[in-house]
Amino acid sequence: METGNTQILKPHDEDRIPFILTLLIACLSAVLLLGQMTEPARGAEAGPSDLVKKGRQVFTTAGGVGCAACHGAYAEGDLGIGPYNRGVEEQKIRDALVSVEAMSFLREEMNEAKIKGIAAYYTWLGELQLVKTLAKRGRFIPDRLQIYPGTKVQLVIKNASSFPRKFGGGNMNIGTVKVAGRESLDMVWRAPAKEGSYTLECLDCRIKGQKLTLEISKSAKPHRGVKPAAIAVAAKTPAQPPARRNPEAVQKGRELFRTAGEVGCDACHGNYAEGDVGIGPYNRGFSEKKIRLALDKVEVMKFLKKELSDGQVKQVAEYYGWLGEHKLIKTVAVKGRFFPNIIRVHPGTPVQLVISNQDREPHAYTSRTMGIPPISAGGRERGDAIWTAPAGEGEFVLRCANCGDQFHKLTIEVSKEAEKFRPR
Ligand code: HEC
Numbered sequence: 207m208e209t210g211n212t213q214i215l216k217p218h219d220e221d222r223i224p225f226i227l228t229l230l231i232a233c234l235s236a237v238l239l240l241g242q243m244t245e246p247a248r249g250a251e252a253g254p255s256d257l258v259k260k261g262r263q264v265f266t267t268a269g270g271v272g273c274a275a276c277h278g279a280y281a282e283g284d285l286g287i288g289p290y291n292r293g294v295e296e297q298k299i300r301d302a303l304v305s306v307e308a309m310s311f312l313r314e315e316m317n318e319a320k321i322k323g324i325a326a327y328y329t330w331l332g333e334l335q336l337v338k339t340l341a342k343r344g345r346f347i348p349d350r351l352q353i354y355p356g357t358k359v360q361l362v363i364k365n366a367s368s369f370p371r372k373f374g375g376g377n378m379n380i381g382t383v384k385v386a387g388r389e390s391l392d393m394v395w396r397a398p399a400k401e402g403s404y405t406l407e408c409l410d411c412r413i414k415g416q417k418l419t420l421e422i423s424k425s426a427k428p429h430r431g432v433k434p435a436a437i438a439v440a441a442k443t444p445a446q447p448p449a450r451r452n453p454e455a456v457q458k459g460r461e462l463f464r465t466a467g468e469v470g471c472d473a474c475h476g477n478y479a480e481g482d483v484g485i486g487p488y489n490r491g492f493s494e495k496k497i498r499l500a501l502d503k504v505e506v507m508k509f510l511k512k513e514l515s516d517g518q519v520k521q522v523a524e525y526y527g528w529l530g531e532h533k534l535i536k537t538v539a540v541k542g543r544f545f546p547n548i549i550r551v552h553p554g555t556p557v558q559l560v561i562s563n564q565d566r567e568p569h570a571y572t573s574r575t576m577g578i579p580p581i582s583a584g585g586r587e588r589g590d591a592i593w594t595a596p597a598g599e600g601e602f603v604l605r606c607a608n609c610g611d612q613f614h615k616l617t618i619e620v621s622k623e624a625e626k627f628r629p630r
C-alpha cells in the first residue's frame with residue numbers, strides 16, 4: 207500500500223511541546239519515509255517555505271493575540287468573531303486592515319513583510335483541506351473521515367483531556383505525536399493516489415483500541431480550496447413570542463447537552479450549540495422534531511439514541527428552545543483585553559454573553575452596571591451569563607476583576623442601530 211506523506215508543523219502552543227520532541231518526530235518520519243521509497247516518491251512534499259512559516263508566526267502573534275484570536279487557530283473562522291480566512295488573497299487582507307474596525311489595532315504593526323507573510327500562509331492554508339477531530343475519552347469525534355485521493359490534508363487533533371496524549375500507530379506513517387492537555391496539534395498529510403484506509407489511534411488513553419479512520423475514496427468530495435458553505439444561522443421563520451420554558455427542564459437539558467453518551471452534544475455542536483467545532487452544525491433553537499430526526503438519521507449521532515430516554519430528548523429540546531431565544535454574543539479575553547471589545551445589541555434583546563478566557567489562570571469578569579453576577583471562567587475555559595438589554599439605549603461595561611488590569615474593558619452598546627435579534 208502506498209503511504210501518505212507527512213510533515214509535522216510546530217504546534218501553536220510551542221512551550222508545551224519541547225522542540226526536541228518535534229525534531230525527533232520529524233527525524234522519525236523522515237526515516238520511515240526513506241524506508242518507503244520503493245514506490246515512486248509521489249508528492250515528496252517540500253516543507254512550507256520560510257515565508258509561509260513567517261506568516262504562520264505573525265498569524266499567531268500579531269498585536270499580542272494573533273489573527274488566530276478572532277479568526278480561529280487554523281483561520282477557519284470557528285470562534286464566531288472573524289470569518290473563515292483560508293485561501294483569502296493578499297488584497298483582501300490589505301482591505302480588511304483598512305476597513306475592519308476590530309482589526310484597527312493591527313494597522314501600524316502590519317508592515318509589508320508581515321502582510322506578504324500572512325498572504326503566503328493564507329494561500330498555503332487554502333491548498334490544504336482542513337480535517338479536524340476531537341480526541342475525547344479515548345474516542346475520536348468524528349472517527350471516520352472520507353478524503354479524495356491525492357488531497358493534501360491538514361489534520362488537526364484536539365486533545366479534550368487535560369493530560370497530554372500520544373497518537374500514532376496505524377499506517378499513516380506519522381510516527382508518534384504528542385498533544386499537550388487541552389491543546390491541538392496539526393500536521394500535513396498527503397493522501398495517496400490510490401483508494402485505501404488509513405488509521406491512527408491514541409496510544410496512552412485509558413480506553414484503547416478506538417481508531418481514527420481516514421478513508422481515501424473517490425466518492426469523497428475533492429478539495430477545491432474554497433470556502434465551505436456558511437453555517438445556517440439565518441432565521442427562516444419570523445420572530446415569535448418566546449414560549450414559557452420550564453427552568454428545571456432547561457437545566458437538565460443543559461447538563462445532557464454536555465454529557466450525553468459520555469461525549470455530549472457539545473463535542474460536535476460547540477459549547478453553546480453554535481456549531482463552532484466544525485463538526486456538527488449550528489443547533490440553537492432547533493425543535494424536538496429535528497433532534498429526533500437527527501438521532502435517527504445522522505450516522506455519527508446514532509450511538510446517542512439508546513443513551514437518551516424519551517423524557518431526556520424532551521429536556522434537550524427545551525434547552526435548545528431556550529438557547530434559540532437568546533442572542534449569542536462571544537468575546538475572547540486575553541490578559542484583561544477583550545476581542546472584540548465593543549459589541550452592539552438592540553434594546554430589549556435577551557443575550558447569552560460568552561467569554562472565552564485564553565489565559566491559563568482562572569478569571570472573573572464583573573460589571574457594576576449590568577446587574578449580573580460575576581462571570582467566572584477557568585483557565586482556557588469559557589464562562590457565560592444571561593442578560594437582557596434594557597429597553598432604552600445605553601452603554602454597559604465589563605472588566606476582568608483579577609487580571610491586574612483596570613484599563614481594558616468590554617463595552618456593550620445598546621443601540622437601536624444594532625441589528626434586531628430574531629429568536630428561532
Ligand atoms: C479582534 C478580532 C480580529 C483580529 C485580531 C483579526 N481580525 Fe480579521 N476580521 C475580524 C472581523 C470581525 C472581520 C469581519 C468584518 C466584517 O465582515 O465586517 C474580519 C475580516 C477579515 C478579513 C476579510 C475576510 C473576507 O472574506 O473579506 C481578512 C482577510 C482578515 N480579517 C484578516 C486578518 C488578519 C490577517 C489578521 C491578523 C493580522 C486579522 N484579520 C486579525 C476580526 C479580527
Ligand code: HEC
Pocket residue numbers: 347348463466469470471472473474475485486487489492496497498500504506507510522
Ligand atoms: C459525533 C458528533 C455529534 C454528536 C456527539 C452530536 N451530533 Fe448532532 N449532528 C452531527 C452532525 C455531523 C450533523 C449534521 C449531519 C448532516 O448535516 O448530515 C448533526 C446534526 C444534528 C441536527 C440536525 C441539524 C439540522 O440542520 O437539521 C440536530 C438537531 C442535532 N445534530 C442535535 C444533536 C443533539 C441534541 C446531540 C446530543 C444529544 C447531538 N446532536 C450530538 C454530529 C454530532
